[in-house]
Amino acid sequence: MNHTSHPVVRQAPFPFPGERFPRDLGAVVQRTVAEGRMPALVVIHDSEGDWLIGDGVNDPNLPDASGVYCIACMTEDDPSISETASLQPGFAAYRDGPGLPWTIEPFSYGGDEG
């Protein structure tokens, strides 16, 4: 996966036009997903408007486990990620594997997962 380096922004007006991720919108992405080693199985749109994408398996809070990546570029590699572009703030989308439907659930920090 070759991410051309370009500036990313951390916030964009929501809802997004056409329910597509705007160009240059960045998300906090687990490197396992950004580097194509794991599929994206969790997409979080937190109540502050930040987007987080994870593999749903590994701990995204470990040092250097995550970085900021452009969501639109990621959807070129995995178009199914774009299905979560209409996710409301404070919600997360989960799926059990690539190509499976997303399940939307309320999301907040602080609670134990799972």
Ligand SMILES: [Zn+2]
């Ligand atoms: Zn991009």
